[in-house]
Amino acid sequence: MKLPETFSNLIEEADNLKLYQKLIIQLNKDFLYANIDLDFEEDISPKSLKACLHEVVYRLIQEKFNDYLNLLYIIDVSEGKIKNLNGDDALSLSEEVSFLILQREWQKVWFKNRYSS
Secondary structure: OOOOOOHHHHHHHHHHOOOHHHHHHHHHHHHHHOOOOOOOOOOOOHHHHHHHHHHHHHHHHHHOHHHHHHHHHHHOOOHHHHHOOOOOOHHHHHHHHHHHHHHHHHHHHHHHHHHOO
């Protein structure tokens, strides 16, 4: 599996495979496991999803760093990918981390869809 390299590619692929709603469900499940009070509507637009996720990740980095680390652990975002990001600007860092979260969640949804039959 080749991971999508942009948010647009990820959403396009999820739509094409009719898995966008499952992506949202997976996000909600992992946020719940991480005890983060966030529940995306299953019909949320991709643009709103991106903005909301970015805002939440930014707030976690700024105000609840332990919760942020726990979320990354629960979702299983690659530690190596996180370490390769530039942490000088929290706003751009949170945007990049948001995409890594979506990539990892997409990977889970794609594999479940592909191999659960």
